[in-house]
Amino acid sequence: MHTTHRARRFASKSSKKRPHSESEILAMICSQIAIPVPSDIPDGTNNIDDIPEGVLYGEFNDPTAERHLETQTKEEKEIIEELRALVLEREEPRAEDRLPPLEHFYQDAKSLEKEKRQEREKIKQMEQTMNRVKKIDRFGGSVGTGKRKTAVAQVRIVPAKGSKAGDEEETEEEEEVFGEIVINGKPLDEYFQDVSLRQHVLAPFAATNTLGLFDVRVLVHGGGLSGQSQAARLGVARSLQNYDPAFRAQLKPLGFLTRDSRIVERKKPGLKKARKAFQWVKR
Numbered sequence: 219m220h221t222t223h224r225a226r227r228f229a230s231k232s233s234k235k236r237p238h239s240e241s242e243i244l245a246m247i248c249s250q251i252a253i254p255v256p257s258d259i260p261d262g263t264n265n266i267d268d269i270p271e272g273v274l275y276g277e278f279n280d281p282t283a284e285r286h287l288e289t290q291t292k293e294e295k296e297i298i299e300e301l302r303a304l305v306l307e308r309e310e311p312r313a314e315d316r317l318p319p320l321e322h323f324y325q326d327a328k329s330l331e332k333e334k335r336q337e338r339e340k341i342k343q344m345e346q347t348m349n350r351v352k353k354i355d356r357f358g359g360s361v362g363t364g365k366r367k368t369a370v371a372q373v374r375i376v377p378a379k380g381s382k383a384g385d386e387e388e389t390e391e392e393e394e395v396f397g398e399i400v401i402n403g404k405p406l407d408e409y410f411q412d413v414s415l416r417q418h419v420l421a422p423f424a425a426t427n428t429l430g431l432f433d434v435r436v437l438v439h440g441g442g443l444s445g446q447s448q449a450a451r452l453g454v455a456r457s458l459q460n461y462d463p464a465f466r467a468q469l470k471p472l473g474f475l476t477r478d479s480r481i482v483e484r485k486k487p488g489l490k491k492a493r494k495a496f497q498w499v500k501r
Contacts, residue, residue: 343467350463360460364452367481369441373453375432375461396430401450402438410447418447422455422474426465452477 238246290298354360359376378397399406399419410416419436423429434454438446455474458465469475483492490496 343470347463347466350459350466352462353460360457362453362456362458362460364449364454364456364477366448366452366478367441367445369438369445369449371436371438371446371449371453373450373457374435375454375457376435378431378433397433399434399436401436410443412443415443415447418451419454421451421472422458422469425468425472425474426458428458428465448478 352360357376359374361372361374364371364373401409401419406416406419410419419434420429423432436450436453438450440446441449451474455469459469459475466475485492
């Protein structure tokens, strides 16, 4: 039994097909490929056997744009040639030269709308400036009221004396006298010791290039020093606008004529502060 089994195993191994050689594989592939050859073969060959093995019959497609002209009629080709000649003979700049710069197309729609809105606002301000009139009292000054948080400031500005004549016996020299700023009876640097708070009061004068040209009297109450300084800034800006409406063009874009309506949020019942809740324990 053992010998018979070994013989069967040997017979099964010998019955396996041997691998094909390269030439046999190539012959099998060529036999399965059928190359259709039309009857009008060039060079007068009428037999498929005349075509060398491995040579493909035909031509590649024309990759240029002129391949579309093959389907055009003769009249259409003539029209296209005439149009091409006219385009080449034109001396005007090309279409891409007449287009806007490329940066124009990259602008966002929001930025374009913002520019239009600013232009409309500028025209509106010019019209309002023409319609506004000066509000000057009989002493040559103007007043304005400013508010910020809980602070209220009443401001009055009067043109400062630009020069002061000396005695007749002395040389005729003029001494400049800069405008004084008094807040609740105290000088500016004494009432607002912080430099940033003083800048709030002086900002409208710096924007209109009128530093030192006015005497300023401010009565302010309520709130803290920060709120009082910003209330005084609004009052000074409104006083300058009443003195000369032309100052509005410099003050409005900087926000000096806009009332800041933000105030502290009130405390709510049942809460520790405006929004903060009391600490609680679940158990």
